[in-house]
Amino acid sequence: MTLSVLSDEHFMKQALVEAQKAYDQDEVPVGAIVVHKNRIIARAHNYTEHLTDVTAHAEMQAITAAANFIGSKYLVDCDIYVTLEPCLMCAGAIFWARPKRLIFGAFDAKRGFTLLSDDILHTKTEMKSGVLSDDCGKILTQFFQNKRTKI
Amino acid sequence: MTLSVLSDEHFMKQALVEAQKAYDQDEVPVGAIVVHKNRIIARAHNYTEHLTDVTAHAEMQAITAAANFIGSKYLVDCDIYVTLEPCLMCAGAIFWARPKRLIFGAFDAKRGFTLLSDDILHTKTEMKSGVLSDDCGKILTQFFQNKRTKI
Secondary structure, eight states, X not given: OOOOOOOHHHXXXXXXXXXXXXXXXXXOOOEEEEXXXXXXXXXXXXXXXXXXXXXXXXXXXXXXXXXXXXXXXXXXXXXXXXXXXXXXXXXXXXXXXXXXXXXXXEOOTTTOGGGTOSOXXXXXXXXXXXXTHHHHXXXXXXXXXXXXXXX | OOOXXXXXXXXXXXXXXXXXXXXHTTSOOOEEEEEETTEEEEEEEOOHHHHTOTTOOHHHHHHXXXXXXXXXXXXXXXXXXXXXXXXXXXXXXXXXHOOSEEEEEEOOTTTOGGGTXXXXXXXTOEEEOOTTHHHHHHXXXXXXXXXXXXX
16 A cells, blocks of 8 residues: 655645635635645635625635644644735735645736745745646636626 | 814724733734724734634734625725734735725834835825834733743
8 A cells, every 4th residue: 555645736626626616606716725634624715705805815714724623823734725826915824824835826916925025934834836827827817807808 | 063083092092902802811912993984893802822813813803893894895984903013914904905094003023014015005005103102012012021921
């Protein structure tokens, strides 16, 4: 029997499943999951419109749910996957949560935290970008194209 | 009959009442309130330890509560008072919420958002700092001094 270590692409596909749920509910399609020892312990998607709450980004909800699941405010040994580069608010939350890794898909050329500084995350947190970035970007492009068509 | 416009000091005292509630529950004593047309519509204090949630800063909860109260994710014509300079997460949330004003008390020499940039808030949001800064700072100093004494 061999230990199967699942790939970043595998987990990003799960974050994309969350993004699609947001899309289907007319929310900006961003999804996030938290993985602990190869197991998904939290799933969330952007829900700002339904909750009338700017803080209800995918990452924020995933962090809260994961901390609740593991019973610790620090997400030790956890990896956060998110389809879009976190904004400053979410990067700030990820700083406080101190996960082992942050993996994101598409870069956010308007609101991505790396536009301001690469030094925002906690030193305990490694970052990887560009995982399935085409798919992660495409769902957003399609969403905003549809919005413009409706106007 | 004259219209009474309450001062920033008046409202910061109310944020300090919230900070004291945090202190009394062994939480880092930071308090926040949201004011809409001279009326307090949300009150909150830091509650990260009790909720096991790094996102439960005073400002985050105050923004969520205020948006819920006014039924809009944008805090139009609202002022946010917070006893301590917001961290990046909270400043990012305040950016998204677009209040009319952010008023804070003490500067945060470690985690304050102005250490990174003065340009993080939305252009719609004015900022004022240093309101009752001595009182706002003193409650934090006392909290951490007590913590060190207990160790």
